[in-house]
Amino acid sequence: MELDELATIAQRYVADVPVILLGTGATIPLGIPGMGPLAQAIQKQLTYNSAEEEKLVHALHAELTVNPNLETALHHIALTPALVNQVVRITCDLPP
Numbered sequence: 001m002e003l004d005e006l007a008t009i010a011q012r013y014v015a016d017v018p019v020i021l022l023g024t025g026a027t028i029p030l031g032i033p034g035m036g037p038l039a040q041a042i043q044k045q046l047t048y049n050s051a052e053e054e055k056l057v058h059a060l061h062a063e064l065t066v067n068p069n070l071e072t073a074l075h076h077i078a079l080t081p082a083l084v085n086q087v088v089r090i091t092c093d094l095p096p
Contacts, residue, residue, distance in 0.1 A: 049082065
């Protein structure tokens with residue numbers, strides 16, 4: 001099953017169900033790091049394999065230097081799928 005097909009099925013099941021969205025601040029009391037530590041981990045661990053990715057990683061670093069808001073920085077910099085996968089891995093591996 002392709003990811004798009006799976007996403008479509010999931011959307012059908014939750015279409016009429018109320019969803020509560022919590023920001024990262026809701027999990028901090030549980031010992032789960034917030035966006036600041038995550039941004040630092042991404043800056044330290046994100047690597048690149050091409051000139052295009054190098055430019056994007058440097059742009060992300062520059063964006064986070066000017067404005068340390070990770071969500072905003074990730075909206076401003078269009079990362080490649082490979083870099084997005086790294087960000088996901090770094091997020092999952094971040095220790096509490």
